[in-house]
Amino acid sequence: MTLTEKILARAAGKTSAQAGDNLWVNADVLMTHDVCGPGTIGVFKREFGQAAKVWDKNKIVIIPDHYIFTADSKSNRNVDILRDFSREQGIEYFYDVIDDANGHWVFDAAKGNMKRQYGSRYAGVCHTALPQKGHTRPGEILFGTDSHTCMAGAFNQFATGIGNTDAGFVMGTGKLLLKVPESMHFRLEGRLQPGVMAKDIILHCIGEIGFDGATYRALQFDGEGALNLSIDDRMTIANMAIEAGGKNAMFEFDSRTAEYVDARVKLNGTKSTYEPVLRDKNEKFVYEHVVDLSQLEPTVACHPDPGQRKKARDMGDTRLDRAYVGSCTGGKTSDFVEFARVLRGKKVVIDTFGVPATPEIVRDLQSTYWGNTTIWEVLVNAGVQMTENAGCAACLGGPVDTFGRINKSGIKCISATNRNFPGRMGDKESQVFLASPMTVAASALTGRVTDPRDHLGN
Amino acid sequence: MQSVFTGPVYVVRDNIDTDQIISAQFLNLVPTIPEEYEKLGSHAMDGLPHSLYPVRFVKDGQLDSDYPILVGGRNFGCGSSREHAPIALGSANCQLVLAESFARIFFRNCVATGELYPCEIADRLCDVLKTGDVVTVDLDAATVTAQATGKVYAFKPLGDVRPVVDAGGLFNFARQSGMIAK
Incomplete structure (x- = not known):
């Protein structure tokens, strides 16, 4: 099995899975933000009832980050919808823009947009904030109402973007029906030369397969070159799997992953246990590409x-x-x-x-x-x-x-x-x-x- | 359920991403609030550059489109996971999209919301048809007939996707079929 197949099999309570299988998988974390959160909450309430409770209040993470520093009143209101819902449901992992739990968010355009206008809990861009705040763990399933949710594949977990209706379903049940994707294999070798960055690696790979070359597929990045990359670099790469149409990205687990995740869950007091997936000898890939990092040059899309x-x-x-x-x-x-x-x-x-x-x-x-x-x-x-x-x-x-x-x-x-x-x-x-x-x-x-x-x- | 749809098509090219289907600036609208759902429709396909698409999908000042059928090329709906995209199209009274291929999340969101039928068609209809041409789509037969030429094109049958969209989306389908309680 590929790393993606192994995680999905486990999350579905099965011993094995292969590309093409349809599985009901259990979510470890559902993440939403100010742009899709209000609609997701709307779907949840419409379908499960006004008084319904979320499936697990400790597994929902709400991070306003998109339209925050704008005088647009609807955008400001959307942050208030998230706050009201988090309070009603007792959701602890709501990273509010303001500190007043009963307040309203209003951006003050007169103060300009250079100096900070947020409180102590505000976390910033969801995909970067999730690992910083201790919500990414190897071997887990993360669903997010944002296509760049795939960034958490850097941490050896299955992470993918979903729409409001699917997210409303997860919010109520903790499950989602998924098709196990085929995996494409990118083996990275060597080290980047000065002046070349992780962004150049992923722009190279997308250029290689085309912007729809990974549609419905997982992108697995491994090899000695991948293990040489910092966590930040792995995030840069995993983030853009979707730019080739990919369902998720997947990196191997190693001591760097463990070091980062362990430090962050400890710092934030979030769940500290996890079970990474390790590579099998008999992985089946639909595509193989070896990237010699030392040969890459600064690349533009x-x-x-x-x-x-x-x-x-x-x-x-x-x-x-x-x-x-x-x-x-x-x-x-x-x-x-x-x-x-x-x-x-x-x-x-x-x-x-x-x-x-x-x-x-x-x-x-x-x-x-x-x-x-x-x-x-x-x-x-x-x-x-x-x-x-x-x-x-x-x-x-x-x-x-x-x-x-x-x-x-x-x-x-x-x-x-x-x-x-x-x-x-x-x-x-x-x-x-x-x-x-x-x-x-x-x-x-x-x-x-x-x-x-x-x-x-x- | 309705199987036959006749009307003028709106034709776009390859890689129409979700920003072109609904500009990010309108994502402040919440689809589950009825008046905001309506407003999303008025902005459907508004992100298409005017230089490439001088005829607009929804005329200025209108809430609905005159085109119930969209025709696209490869990779329709790529980009973000925003469900606002199929919702904006459905709200504008668009009933189906015929495209050579779809991006994964957009396809799934069409089905989950039940807003419109995403039909995969091997022929590059975007090279054959032009905006305003009238076609008849028969979902049962999985065919498109161009009125002007009488030519018939087959598309990939919708299969299990059809009853979910017929029911009005994932939740309605799950209730009707007994998967979840009514």
Whole structure:
């Protein structure tokens, strides 16, 4: 069995499973957020009754993160719907924007969108916050009302995105009918060269199979090269399985996984036991690809989909108007560190935005010093507009007053985010080019798509 | 249940993602609140660039589309898991989508919500038909007939998906078939 088959079999109470089997699997965690949570709650109440109780209040995690720092009244109301429901159901893992359990969330546009406007429990982008807050564990089943839920595959667990109706069903029953996906095998060998990042690995893989090349399938990443990757890097890769149409991503369990997960469940007092799945000798894959990491170069996915792969060094003629670093896949501490390494002591020449994924990442950047300067200050000094209001922000456009949103047609933006279909970051006639934080940084310095290896070693 | 649908088609190309089906800025609308459900329909397919799609799926100021049938290419509905996408189409009175292939979560959301029938068709109808052409779709026979040419195209029968959409989605189907209590 593949790692995915093993986890699904276990969650269905069976000794074995193979691709194509339809199984009722038990959920370990159901995650929802402000965009799909209110609708999920609506489905749950409509179908199970106004007085119904969720199947297990300790297994539901609610993380507002999408449309938070906006004056749009409906978006603010949606956070209140989550708060009312969490209180009514006694859901502890609700990471509210505000500290007042009986309050209402209202974004104060007059205060601007750079300084923090959230309370002590706010967690930021759900997929980055889930592991930070101790909700990802090897061997478990995670359902989330968001397509990038697959990011938790980095932790050797089955994690996939579902719609509101399915989520309403899980909320009431704790189960979901799933078809076991076929697995595609990506064996990673060697190590990345300087200037090349995890984002380049996944953009390479998606380019290899096409943006629908993994539809209905699992993507298994393993091998010595995968074990050499940090947890952040594994998250970057797993996050974008969906950009090839994949159902889930899956990494092997190792000492790095254990170290990260053990530290986080301890820090947060969440469930500490788990049972990882280990590889069998007789795995059946429908596709095999070996990636020699040492041969990869800085890679870009061009408008209008994540499969339009090119090398950064071949794109010097592409002029840009804007650069952006942020989101679940590209807004982690390590992403900003590499972003800052390229920008240190220099100035960007196009509008450049930085949105850390979570408040913890904001704190990391503001408390880590290079000499007498924090990483945050390095970025600000380089001309990056850094907001403390961690969240999804302009990665998916959002309400028109969203920080960094593209509100003008014809704009070309290079971005460390995960998706670049038309209109993804705002205006329908804008274009988004996906790249690593280092490539985004180098491009921000020149105003053209630029290979970061030309800007290393200052 | 209704098996035959006749009406003008709205034709789109490959990789129509959920942002083009319903722009992210309208995800502040909650589909289970009736007036917001209606409003979602008025924005259906609003994310298509005007430069590529000058004829709009829903005319400005209207809640419903004049096109009950959508025709797409490969990978229709890729991108996010937002259920707002099939819901916006259903709310705009779109009854079925004929596409060469579907993205997984969108297909599942069509069925779970019962908003519309996702029909997989091997022929690239998006190369053959143009917006406004009238077709007749017969779900029992699993065929599409183009009115102008009389040409008949077969699509993959919906199988177990059909009764779930007929029933109005997963929960209704589960109740009707005794899988969960009424």
